[in-house]
Amino acid sequence: xxxxxxxxxxxxxxxxxxxxxxxxxxxxxxxxxxxxxxxxxxxxxxxxxxxxxxxxxxxxxxxxxxxxxxxxxxxxxxxxxxxxxxxxxxxxxxxxxxxxxxxxxxxxxxxxxxxxxxxxxxxxxxxxxxxxxxxxxxxxxxxxxxxxxxxxxxxxxxxxxxxxxxxxxxxxxxxxxxxxxxxxxxxxxxxxxxxxxxxxxxxxxxxxxxxxxxxxxxxxxxxxxxxxxxxxxxxxxxxxxxxxxxxxxxxxxxxxxxxxxxxxxxxxxxxxxxxxxxxxxxxxxxxxxxxxxxxxxxxxxxxxxxxxxxxxxxxxxxxxxxxxxxxxxxxxxxxxxxxxxxxxxxxxxxxxxxxxxxxxxxxxxxxxxxxxxxxxxxxxxxxxxxxxxxxxxxxxxxxxxxxxxxxxxxxxxxxxxxxxxxxxxxxxxxxxxxxxxxxxxxxxxxxxxxxxxxxxxxxxxxxxxxxxxxxxxxxxxxxxxxxxxxxxxxxxxxxxxxxxxxxxxxxxxxxxxxxxxxxxxxxxxxxxxxxxxxxxxxxxxxxxxxxxxxxxxxxxxxxxxxxxxxxxxxxxxxxxxxxxxxxxxxxxxxxxxxxxxxxxxxxxxxxxxxxxxxxxxxxxxxxxxxxxxxxxxxxxxxxxxxxxxxxxxxxxxxxxxxxxx
Numbered sequence: 001x002x003x004x005x006x007x008x009x010x011x012x013x014x015x016x017x018x019x020x021x022x023x024x025x026x027x028x029x030x031x032x033x034x035x036x037x038x039x040x041x042x043x044x045x046x047x048x049x050x051x052x053x054x055x056x057x058x059x060x061x062x063x064x065x066x067x068x069x070x071x072x073x074x075x076x077x078x079x080x081x082x083x084x085x086x087x088x089x090x091x092x093x094x095x096x097x098x099x100x101x102x103x104x105x106x107x108x109x110x111x112x113x114x115x116x117x118x119x120x121x122x123x124x125x126x127x128x129x130x131x132x133x134x135x136x137x138x139x140x141x142x143x144x145x146x147x148x149x150x151x152x153x154x155x156x157x158x159x160x161x162x163x164x165x166x167x168x169x170x171x172x173x174x175x176x177x178x179x180x181x182x183x184x185x186x187x188x189x190x191x192x193x194x195x196x197x198x199x200x201x202x203x204x205x206x207x208x209x210x211x212x213x214x215x216x217x218x219x220x221x222x223x224x225x226x227x228x229x230x231x232x233x234x235x236x237x238x239x240x241x242x243x244x245x246x247x248x249x250x251x252x253x254x255x256x257x258x259x260x261x262x263x264x265x266x267x268x269x270x271x272x273x274x275x276x277x278x279x280x281x282x283x284x285x286x287x288x289x290x291x292x293x294x295x296x297x298x299x300x301x302x303x304x305x306x307x308x309x310x311x312x313x314x315x316x317x318x319x320x321x322x323x324x325x326x327x328x329x330x331x332x333x334x335x336x337x338x339x340x341x342x343x344x345x346x347x348x349x350x351x352x353x354x355x356x357x358x359x360x361x362x363x364x365x366x367x368x369x370x371x372x373x374x375x376x377x378x379x380x381x382x383x384x385x386x387x388x389x390x391x392x393x394x395x396x397x398x399x400x401x402x403x404x405x406x407x408x409x410x411x412x413x414x415x416x417x418x419x420x421x422x423x424x425x426x427x428x429x430x431x432x433x434x435x436x437x438x439x440x441x442x443x444x445x446x447x448x449x450x451x452x453x454x455x456x457x458x459x460x461x462x463x464x465x466x467x468x469x470x471x472x473x474x475x476x477x478x479x480x481x482x483x484x485x486x487x488x489x490x491x492x493x494x495x496x497x498x499x500x501x502x503x504x505x506x507x508x509x510x511x512x513x514x515x516x517x518x519x520x521x522x523x524x525x526x527x528x529x530x531x532x533x534x535x536x537x538x539x540x541x542x543x544x545x546x547x548x549x550x551x552x553x554x555x556x557x558x559x560x561x562x563x564x565x566x567x568x569x570x571x572x573x574x575x576x577x578x579x580x581x582x583x584x585x586x587x588x589x590x591x592x593x594x595x596x597x598x599x600x601x602x603x604x605x606x607x608x609x610x611x612x613x614x615x616x617x618x619x620x621x622x623x624x625x626x627x628x629x630x631x632x633x634x635x636x637x638x639x640x641x642x643x644x645x646x647x648x649x650x651x652x653x654x655x656x657x658x659x660x661x
Contacts, residue, residue, distance in 0.1 A: 068414040072275065073131045077285040078178060082121075082296035084327040094121040094296075095333040096647070097318055099303050099347065101126075102180020103279050103633055104620040104640030105338030107217075110283035111644035113295035114660050115651075120294060121329055123301040123320055126177035133183045134275050135413065136226075137404040137422045140464060142184055148177045149184060152342065152510045154498075160517035163467045163553075163575040170515050170579050171466055174340055178299065179280025181340070181581075182633055187269040187276060188427060189223045192628030192635050193260045195443050200625045202589050202606045207258065213642040214634075220282050221637075223256065223268040229402045232426035234394045235453055235485075236265040239428060241542035246533075247438025248430065260431045260629045261440045263448075267427035270633075274418025279637050298322060304507045306335050306351040306616060312367020315616035334615045334647065337587075338640065341376070341622040345500045345586035346511045348372045348603070348618075353610060362505050368612040370592070370603050373511075375585040376498035377627050379490040380517050381449060382527060382577040383461070384534050386485040387478065389547015394453070394483075431492075431629070434529035443493075445526050446533070447630065449580075450488040454479060461486055462553075465578070471553050478551055485548065489530040490580055492629050495520035500586050518577040524570060527577060531569050582632040587622040607650070608643050619643030 085092060098109040101124035109122040126148065132138040133148070142148045153168035154161075161169035175181035191214050194207040228236065240250060243263050253259035256268045270277045289295065304319040307330070317330035337344040348354055352365045354372035359365070388394070403409060404421035412420035430448035433439055454460055460475040478484065498515040518524055538548050558571035590602025592611040603610060604623050610616040621636040628635045 065411065065414055069131055072134050072414070072418075074285065075128050077287070077290070078128055079122075079284060079290055079295060079297040082298050084298060084301075084322055084325070088325065088327060091317075091328045091330055092121070093330050093332060094119045095331065096336060097121045097123070097329055097331045097334075098336045098338060099123050099318065100180065100337070100339035100343070100620065101178045101280055101284070101297070102175060102338060102340055102620065103182035103636045104643065105336070106179060106182075106278075106280040106283050107637060107640030108336055108338055108619050108644045108647075109295060109297075110289055111641070112647065113289070113292050115648070116292075116294060117659065118294060118333070120296070122295065122297045123303055123318070123329075124178055124297070124299050125302050126175070126180075127299050129177045129179055129183040129278075129280070133177070133179070133278075134281075135422055136187060136269075136271055136274070136276060136425055139184055139186075139276070143173065143464070146176075148175070150174050150176050150342070150510070152513065154513040154515045157515060157517075159519050159574055160515065161575075161578050162557075163471055163555075164578065165466055165468045170513075170517060172342065172513055172515075172579060172583060173581050174342060174583070177280075178284065179278035182270070182278035182637070183276065183280055185581075185633055186427075186631075187271050188631040189221070189268045189270050189634045190255050190628075190630035191258060191638065192630060193258045195260070196626070196628040196635075200589070202625065204606050205589075210638055210642065213638045213645065217637055217641045218256075221270050221277050221279070222272055223277075224271050225266055226269055226271065226425035226427065227423075228265065228426040229421070229424055231394070231402070231453065232265075235426070235451065236428055238392075238394050238542055238546065239263060239430075239451055242537050242540040243430065245540040245542060246536055248432060251431070255429070255630070260444050261433075263428065263430040265426065265428040267429060269425075269427070271423075271425075274413065274423030279640065302507065303339070303347060304350065306337070306347060306353075308351060308367055308613065312352060312365075313612060314614045331615065333651075334617060336643070336647070337616070337618045338620045340620055341583040341586050342500055342511055342513070344618050344620055344622045345373045346502065346507070348587065348610070349502050350505070350507055353603075353613065358501060362502055364505065368610070370611055371588070371599050371601060372603050373500035373586050374497075374599060375588045375625075376500055376513070376515070376583065377494065377585040377624075378498075378515070378517070379447065379449075379492065379580045379582045379627055380494060380577055381488045381490045381580040382530070382573065383465075384487050384489065384531065385551040385553075386487065386534075386538055386543075386548040387481075387551040388483040388485065389549075390482070392546030392548075394546055429630075432533065434526055434533060437533055444629070445492050446530050447490040447492050448487060448530075449490045449631075450486070452486040452488075454484040454486055456480070456483045460484070474554050484551060487534055489527065489534075491523055491526055493627065495522045497585075515579070517579070518573050524573060527573050528566060528569055531572075582627065584621045584624040584627055584632055587618045588625050589623040590625055607646050608639075617643065617647070 095118040096112050098105050113120045132141050152172045153166050154170040156168055175184045177183050197207045249262045251259050251262035251264035301320045301322050306315055307317040315335040319328055352367040356366045356369045402421050409421040413422040428451045431444040432446045433442050433444050434446040460479050462472040462475045496516040496519045501512040503509050503512040558568055561568040587603040589604050593601030604618050608617045608619050621632055
């Protein structure tokens with residue numbers, strides 16, 4: 001006897017999904033995709049006074065889209081907003097106060113609140129991340145939005161960032177929301193390398209010792225790998241073939257294991273099932289954390305300074321404002337600054353911890369004379385462009401079904417379990433010793449960090465990067481003729497360093513950022529070798545088959561110099577070597593040194609405690625003595641895990657209760 005097929009009842013939502021995925025309702029759907037995710041599409045449709053199957057189906061579409069987008073944002077999963085006391089004279093007391101809910105701070109607050117008997121306050125200046133933050137391919141739309149990013153600029157420097165539209169040149173963007181930079185970055189998760197941590201030269205921080213923290217972190221984040229589309233796979237194979245002709249192989253070990261030689265497009269990312277897995281989302285936005293009554297979160301809180309005792313040797317709390325109202329919170333345990341490389345340094349300076357001469361300038365009492373704000377580092381990045389010829393399969397016209405911004409793609413992502421072009425992506429990286437590209441000996445000094453196909457007819461990348469209008473137009477003009485391959489080169493170990501200073505005593509003012517991208521002779525030489533490497537790559541058989549050749553943006557200052565000379569390229573570097581938004585180092589972990597504000601010394605010790613101040617730690621990327629080999633978000637989260645564990649271990653060593661909930 002054969003089996004009879006059982007027909008399940010089809011709900012309106014089931015019918016809608018079926019019709020959408022088979023294409024019957026795409027024309028109707030396109031009408032509604034443009035609506036803001038913050039506005040209920042259903043409300044717009046219900047205003048139509050009509051009846052019948054057509055309007056019923058459209059209402060079902062709208063309801064399904066709206067429900068899916070709300071579930072994706074899932075704002076109710078975040079800890080509730082804690083309101084400060086109405087009476088400003090009322091002072092709340094906590095065991096731990098964590099400043100900043102970014103990549104490190106979210107982890108610190110979550111880990112500390114696992115102890116039921118402690119009371120934790122988490123202060124974050126930003127708000128909840130919007131829906132765009134959750135969708136990998138839409139994040140870039142937020143990168144010029146001051147609601148979700150600090151759009152800070154450096155002081156003018158004629159030696160770098162001259163292509164920028166800003167009169168100040170270099171920009172230092174960083175996250176301003178729950179999850180911080182991890183809620184708005186490119187999701188790349190690279191732990192660094194054995195050599196990276198060896199150079200930190202700090203007890204407890206070598207490669208083997210940080211693996212325990214990385215392991216705990218990865219169990220929570222569950223990093224994955226993006227699925228590239230067919231066009232990007234062709235591009236990957238082209239780059240593999242061309243680099244192999246120069247003796248640079250595919251990477252033999254995975255990046256997640258610390259490999260740093262060769263090319264790979266298997267780049268680990270903090271994406272789970274098509275959606276972002278920031279540390280803020282993973283560590284804070286879940287039912288387990290919400291059930292903890294001991295974690296209080298205040299969003300929209302701007303911390304003014306850390307409170308210290310009379311002689312500046314003990315942190316006692318913080319002063320913060322919410323909606324212009326000033327409040328005080330005190331701690332019986334510790335204040336943990338996780339406000340990021342720029343803001344953690346600013347708060348220490350405002351609190352009287354920093355170089356004596358600088359603090360005296362602002363009439364701030366110096367409690368601890370430490371080199372806060374020095375050692376500012378960033379990998380930087382410099383784009384080069386290769387123009388495609390017409391006879392290459394890689395520069396094919398984009399398949400409309402693979403366009404992540406098409407209405408079809410948006411609907412597929414929302415209604416088909418986060419699948420489709422919006423959930424796909426492509427990263428390809430090369431780690432190269434620019435002095436001897438084919439040799440695996442010696443540390444790589446060049447990170448070829450991105451290979452991006454800019455399709456013919458697209459708007460290009462210069463507008464997004466913030467370059468001058470005439471350069472944006474020039475790139476768009478050339479993109480009317482053919483595709484461009486954009487290659488980003490980054491220095492793994494830049495010698496040029498910057499500095500963060502106060503611009504005033506007002507905590508709402510941004511810091512004064514002094515950057516010196518590419519000023520060191522060693523950096524200039526490495527960038528010149530990067531240019532020559534890409535030129536050699538364009539002359540390989542594989543690249544010549546695609547007709548790839550350099551495209552040079554028009555630069556009046558540089559174009560008068562001898563073509564392809566070192567002088568021309570040094571001029572190009574002044575224009576196009578710009579920030580990579582990988583700022584670290586302003587609260588360096590190193591032993592304290594006395595005299596001359598201890599310029600070569602550290603701000604925190606190997607347990608991240610601020611020198612000379614009990615109950616005050618810095619736990620974020622600002623403590624890195626040197627940049628890691630690759631993107632900085634993975635190491636920043638590891639610092640959050642390791643720093644939190646140090647606090648818990650120190651609590652246990654002091655015979656304090658450490659029982660988990």
